[in-house]
Amino acid sequence: GTFKRLVKYGLKYYKFHLLAVLVCLLLSAGGGFVSSFFMSVNIDQIMEPGRINNFAFVSKDLTRNIIIMACSYVVAVLSTFLWNRIMAVVTQGVLYHARKDMFEKMETLPIRYFDTHKHGDIMSHYTNDIDTLRQLVGQSLPTLIRAGTVVVSVFCVMLWFSLPLTLVLVAGVCLMILASKKPGGGSARCILTWNDPISAVITMTPGGRLKIDGMKSSFYLGVTPEAVGWKKDAAGRAFTPDVQSVDLTMNY
Numbered sequence: 592g593t594f595k596r597l598v599k600y601g602l603k604y605y606k607f608h609l610l611a612v613l614v615c616l617l618l619s620a621g622g623g624f625v626s627s628f629f630m631s632v633n634i635d636q637i638m639e640p641g642r643i644n645n646f647a648f649v650s651k652d653l654t655r656n657i658i659i660m661a662c663s664y665v666v667a668v669l670s671t672f673l674w675n676r677i678m679a680v681v682t683q684g685v686l687y688h689a690r691k692d693m694f695e696k697m698e699t700l701p702i703r704y705f706d707t708h709k710h711g712d713i714m715s716h717y718t719n720d721i722d723t724l725r726q727l728v729g730q731s732l733p734t735l736i737r738a739g740t741v742v743v744s745v746f747c748v749m750l751w752f753s754l755p756l757t758l759v760l761v762a763g764v765c766l767m768i769l770a771s772k773k774p775g776g777g778s779a780r781c782i783l784t785w786n787d788p789i790s791a792v793i794t795m796t797p798g799g800r801l802k803i804d805g806m807k808s809s810f811y812l813g814v815t816p817e818a819v820g821w822k823k824d825a826a827g828r829a830f831t832p833d834v835q836s837v838d839l840t841m842n843y
Contacts, residue, residue: 601728604688605681612681615674616733620740622667626660628748633657674733682729689721710794 601609633656637649693716697704705713749757794802 597724597727598732600689601681601685605684608677608681612674612677612733613736615670615677616736617740619667619670619674620737620744622663622665622670624741624744625663626667629656629660629663633660678729678733682725685728686721686725689724690717693717693721 633653637653637656697713746757749760
């Protein structure tokens with residue numbers, strides 16, 4: 592789908608950058624997970640026995656675990672800093688190449704395309720549509736990878752601690768999903784709303800001609816209904832364009 596095509600597009604220009612980001616994300620998620628894991632180990636297996644018996648007996652293990660936790664925190668912080676810096680470069684680069692490739696593609700289109708499409712609609716492809724990718728590439732994709740790594744790691748630890756309790760938790764989550772699927776899906780049709788930001792491309796010639804090409808597009812959480820192929824809104828009403836333009840000449 593679209594997500595797969597976007598990943599391939601990013602790998603086309605920034606293969607090594609994205610591989611470095613993937614490694615940093617795994618290190619960042621792993622560092623946070625290791626520190627949390629050793630925190631429970633320190634409390635259950637070291638602090639409690641040391642309180643009952645003698646802290647001098649467990650001081651060596653406690654010092655070792657604290658050093659491991661400190662190193663994991665340092666690795667997590669450095670990895671987070673690196674992947675944020677690299678993704679800033681990748682995000683701007685992907686947007687640049689997307690606009691460049693779109694412009695080169697438009698240069699091959701016939702004149703009829705530009706005669707039958709408003710200037711504002713054409714410019715919106717370079718502004719609104721491309722900017723929609725910014726949050727997806729720069730934040731959503733790394734967050735998805737990092738969160739997925741944490742979920743898999745935590746699930747493995749849950750299996751290691753107690754298989755029966757893990758199965759009970761999985762069964763409970765499945766029941767919650769089934770119980771909330773129908774009410775949640777029905778209520779979404781009532782609460783889904785779109786806001787309509789209006790922008791315009793203004794052109795003024797030396798002769799006093801002022802041309803304003805208005806653009807209006809419906810957004811919800813940064814996504815247009817046109818981008819996802821929706822032809823009707825939540826209430827079943829068809830999406831209709833609402834664009835106003837003006838072309839006038841001023842005498843001065």
